[in-house]
Structures are given as structure tokens and as C-alpha cells.
Amino acid sequence: MNISQDDSRVYYLSAEHKFPLRLSAFALCSVMVSLSAILLITGIAVMTFSGIFLSEFYHFALELENASTVFPYFVIFGVLFGGLFALICLFFFLCACMLIGLVGYGAVWAWGQFPGTYLRISPQGLECRFWPHYRVRCDWQRIQSIGSIRSLAGGEITFLYLKSAESSGWGTWKPYLKLRKAIFASQTTHFIRLDLFEGWPEDLIRHLREHAPHAFASSTKPAVDA
DSSP states (O other), rough: OOOOSOEEEEEEEOOOHHHHHHHHHHHHHHHHHHHHHHHHHHHHHHHHHHHHHHHHHHHHHHTTTTHHHHHHHHHHHHHHHHHHHHHHHHHHHHHHHHHHHHHHHHHHHHHOOOTTOOEEEEEEEEEEEEEEEEEEEEEGGGGGEEEEEEEESEEEEEEESSSSSSSGGGGGHHHHHHHHHHHHTOSSSSSEETTTBTTTHHHHHHHHHOHHHHHTTTTTOOEEEE
């Protein structure tokens, strides 16, 4: 379905939520950078130690009177020992690269999502993009209800629950959707957190009541702890 941009209203993330999101992303990035540095240093240390050990063992074998007898065993031992340490180093380096990649993604998410994240409301339906994770869109008939849950901080988090929706992005990966659904105790697969956006609650509620009054009539979902 197409959501018209001409007669639509767009809501971006509210200012009060930008700083906590950036702060949490910065903390996560700092932890990942530290872990990446530890993994890289450990990998280099293991590689250096294995090189020194094999070199000393080789010189020790050459000094023996029966070096020709020991040498084949040294080769076998060196290949096995060196291969083991090579795999260990590769594991550390791959983990470090993965963490560095996550750091980059976290930085992009924290600083690049504004104004990449938005909620668009139009007479045809609504579209929500939470950049760069996912995008959902649906017409008003596919809106199920509006409900709230209590956050760990004691406040309320308000969601718009969708019966079905067109979705795209890696955030629509089924395991991720199931985890997200379980975390927020949702009865539907697709839902949009409303209190993150500007215009909440007065302006957003007014537009939602105008286009989807049935969502308020069926808003009987009890509050639960998340």
C-alpha cells in the first residue's frame, strides 16, 4: 500500500527520548570498544607467545645429539601446536572485528536515526520507520488497539497494536520479532511505541481517534510489567 506524503502528518522522535537513547548507545559502544581492544591484545599476545615458544623449541631440538630423530616429531608438534594457536588467534580477531562492527552500527543508530525515525499518519493509513531496524505500514482497518504496559522505571509505555502490516528491514526477522513480542508482552507481532514520538499524547491521540476510533473502543489490554 502507498502512504501519501502530501496530506500526511509526520512525527519524529521527541527531544526527551533522544538523549537517553544516545547515552545508552554510547555506553554500549564504550563497552564494545573495550572488549574489542582486550580481544585484539589477547590475540596478539597469543600469537607472539606461540612464535617464541616454537622458536625456542626448534633451537632446543637442534642442540640434541639425535636431532634427526627428534626433528620429525618437532614438525608434527609444531604444526599441531601452531595450528591450534592460529585458530585461537583467528577466533579472537573475528570476535574483535564483530564487536567493532557492532560499535559502528551502534554509532550509526544513535546519531543517524534522527530524522530517520518517524511516524507518518495519513488518511490512507500509517507508516512507522525505526531507522535502521525496520519499517511497518498498514491501513487503518488493520489497527487493533492501543494499550500500555509499565516500564521497569515505573512509567507507562504506550503501544499501538496492529493486526497485520507490511514490513521490511532486518528488524522483521522472525526470531527478533518473537523476542520483541515476548519482552513487551504483546499479543500481536507488529506494534508501534507511541510515546517515543513528538505530539504524544494530545496531538497523536487526536489524529488516531480521527482515523481509527475502533482502536480505542477495543483498548482493553491490561497493564503488565515489562
